[in-house]
Amino acid sequence: MTLLPAILSQLLHLALMLAAAPLLVGVVRWLKARLMGRQGPNPLQPWRDLRKLVRKQPLLAENASVVSLAAPYAALGATAAAAALVPGFAHGMLLAPMADLILVAGLLALARFALALAAMDVGTAFGDLGAAREMSFAAFAEPAFVLAVLAFAILAGTTNLDAIGTLLQEGMVGLRVTLGLALLALLAVALAENGRLPVDNPATHLELTMVHEAMLLESSGRQLALWEMQGALRLTLWLTLLAALFFPFGTAGADAGPLGWLLGLLAWAIKLGVLAVALAVFESAIAKMRVFRVPEFLGAALLLALLGAVFLFLSTGLA
């Protein structure tokens, strides 16, 4: 691995992730609208919203502390650092040795903590409610995530995302029941972490059952823009992560040259597109579940991941 392509691919990757994030949210919104028979907003609308929000003068509550000001930066910074670690179009980027799955989970937990702190800063009922629920859901999502990671740690012998992706791309693993179960578990975790249906409805405002939006009610202007960007980047990160683990085809090596990168970019765009369509279809077809059913949903994901690990023990024991 030579240094220059590694640096270049890393920078390109991060820039593309940041650029694609609002676009992806817009595409999902547009697809959902089309599926429901509406015209739908332009997929570029989230970018326009961000531009508008950044230009507005933010309005802070009188008793807002430094937490309200700093938390969005911390959250977006942590999410961007995590996004830089997840391989998108190329393997072997500069930060590939750091791309640890548990570290990604830790960075996302840091972003979540910052979000919950910001929600509690002013002391409102909605913010506290959302923060309490978000942390409670995370308590169920994290073990499911770690057990899904366990399956990959057994298959690849490491939790390094780049190494796992490379190994899976070589097709040495084959189709496995475990992979299927881990996919289901990670999908459930991804839905919960991103506040998508059936866990939370991303399209509502001011509804008693909401979680994620409730925490943002007091932020405005550039703070709100940062939060929106963070949410979009987190969704992009999760979809890229799912693509890297379960559809490892077509990812380029960092030293593959411009043509190889172009093919990798194309593959990445297709994967994200497919996942976005799947997400839109799924969200259109399903209803939101009651808040206290969510632990069952995530608990089932946890148990599926555990089951996957058990089957993997079984087959490694037999081999």
Add this chain to the structure above:
Amino acid sequence: MGVRGNSFPRSFPASLRQESGPPDCGFRPGGPLPILTTVTVALAFLLLGLLLLAPLGALAGRGARLVHGGGIAASAGFVLLAVAGLALGDGAVLLLPVGPPWAPLTLALDGLSAWFLLLLGLVGVACGLYAWVHEAAAPPRRLVPYPLFLAGMALTLLAADGFTLLLGFEAMSLASWALLAAQQGEAERAAARLYLGFALFGAACLIPAVGLLAGLTGDLSFAGMRATPPQGWVAGVVMALVLLGAGSKAGLVPLHGWLPIAHPVAPSHVSALMSGAMTKVALYVVARLALDLGGPAQPLAWGVPLLLLGTASALLGALRATQETDSKTLLACSTIENIGFIAMGFGLSAVLRAADLGPLAALAAGAGLLHALGHALFKTLLFLAAGEVQHSAGSRRLDRLGGLIHAMPLVALCALAGAAAAAALPPLAGFAGEWLLLQALLSAWRVGSLGLQVLVAACTAVAALSAALGAAAMLRLWGLTFLGRPRTPRTMGAQDADPVCRAALLGLAALVTAVGLLPGALLALGAPAVARISGHDGVAEASFWLVGPSASGSGYRPLALVIVAALLLIGLVALVRHLSPRPAARGPVWDGGFIAPPAHLPFGDPATQASAAGFAQPLRRMLGGPLLAAREAVERPPPGSPDPARLESGFHDPLLPALLRPLLRLRDRLAVAAERLRDLTIRQFLGLSFGMLVLLLVLLAWLGAGGAP
């Protein structure tokens, strides 16, 4: 540090050889390692100094400053000497000129002792600084036991034989009990009584454990015990006794019930010492007796009880921490959680060692040790911050606090560092320990037995669940205390801490960050301690930049992470500044459109802000039912009645009553039986004592004939 870290593995086997040779007993001036002997002698003098400080505590007033200044100096000495001990290798055994002839008191500083002495010293300095300010006018009954408590912990860590270990452990127990009993109030007395009961129980378990480890030869020195590790059922009994004895002091489930009651009662610096250091000393005893002395050549199941108890502690402690409404009780429950993580690391290390997976065993042991250090620091920080809040805002109940970040910004920010570390957020101390623990758990499938693999997978899930619950608990603690609106007028009068206390808190926050950023360098320094527990020399990849299970596999690079995150943050801030230069305007809080509060509620309607119990509600409903006997009942008034409806909710830990109730019943039954003894004739009394004597003689004859292994 980095240079040392890289060079350490090469120099390490030499120190092992030195230890594995014939045990060198006694103080040999001019021996081969004079500098190490000097370290041990200096430690002995520090212990003596602490003992001499105790009577000074009787002079209240000026004595207080003397006691606490001496405590700070001794703790700082511990830190320096522990680092020297870690860097230089295992020291010689020092024979003290005191003690009974059949069990001479011996001291030695090896890697494991030095690691725990390091954390004891760091905690001791911080607690001493806090006490310097807040305990200046303390009565003698709170001053005299304090240096004895420190000395007891240090003696336990430095002991080189079973008797000294027990002596130190009991001194620690009694001195900490005296500190608790010095508090006034009925609840405090009850807590002290409960604590004493558990301490006596622990002693009753540890003494036979040490006796069994010494075996029939009666050689109480560690070198002698290590030469003859227990086998068969004796080994099982030793493990059970050590877990009961030291586990009850450490707060392992199911013997944790005293901890959330007793720890919060003490003054905050004593709470911090108990939670941050004393529980670690108890874990040190577990590691020393069960893993170092009894650990070699044990079966696969040797570490399983420790792993299981650790897992249960982590879950129950974390869940209780999400529910408690008293800040110090919450912190004590979080201690149970973190003790559980450390015990998991140690237990997993024993399992992996038995399976001949040396590098992984070292990884698990390193995870336990690093988390022990991290937890000692951030828990001390949080307890001291809770003490500052109690001192300044007049309460430690979360329902009476709120909005303190405006009044006490520095305490708030330091406490945020502690809370974020306790919530296992990168790049702070808690995350480094839990990352290593998860790596060890995720690699433990290599052991190969299917039952154990499934068990470890379940433990992995519970560990992740507990870590996330711990994060929720820490968010709740910090958010309810420092964010939002004040919940009582008293909170408005809070002021930031005294400069000395600020320095202590800032220092602890810096240490928490440093441990998080330099786990590799610390583990390279602590390689002798890792080797003691795991029997394998050090964690595979531990250097300034990197820590990880192997050179090719996954690694954690906290410094690189911080650099990347800092670059991203700088770019982000610069970009937003450029795009949006206008300063924020301030306005009334929107609060979902609630109307402005009436004039008689200057901080707004308390009902529009979550209470401590309200914030805990989701997790209480999701997990509290089966684990904490949580209940919720809505009481609706009959139609037409003007009474308000009421929601009653609560929880309790079912384990402590479950432990105590049979004991109460046993006491009653014993009392009835003893009543019957009074009616015996003198002949029957004599017969009883004679029978007992004959029984003891028979036992002696059986033991002498070699009936026992």
Add this chain to the structure above:
Amino acid sequence: MGFGQLPYDVAHLLGGAVLLLSFVLLYQRRMAAVINAFATQGALLALAVAWQGWAQGAPGLYVTALVAAAAKAVLIPLALRALVRRFGLHRSAEPALGIGAGLIAGVALVALAILVVLPATTGAGALAREDLAMALSVVLLGMLMMITRRQAISQVIGLLSLENGLVLAAAGVRGLPLVVELSTAALVLVLAGVAGFFAFHLRARFESLDLSLLHRHRGERAEAEQP
């Protein structure tokens, strides 16, 4: 055959999918969803059996697959749906055991099945062993569903899902005669018929399919239960 070979991988995957549907059956609350999951499980079972037929070169298995597809995926679900419509059972009662506890018990049963099957089949190939473990798991989960559900129809579905496990086991073992499978299937159909009759009868007598109502009418407990 081992991992990385297509026949093995696909058979493994299909078996795993059947097992997964057993979990879905345990997870679902509403009758319609339970029936849908059952139909999906039947279809997957048919696919798994057909794949085994192709992999083992045993054309007899195609017949089994056809029978399974017709009965399990189409006919029985249709009949069940008709029953549900007739009785108006769209909202099923809560399971006797909570959903979470049921799922945990399910995972424990799967682990048990694996621990039982592995030592008992040391001579067989890896595929047969894993398939047997999965099939036994499906059987156990079917039984678990029968235990944890209160509704008679859910219990019938549990029974049928149990039979799916038996068919899966039979298909995985090379050379099991078709007659045995067909007779097992017939037996289960008879059982299902009896259960259906029982359900009708119950409905006529108590106007509900909640079996907990029956508890009161057991002779020996009659005195104890009377208030």
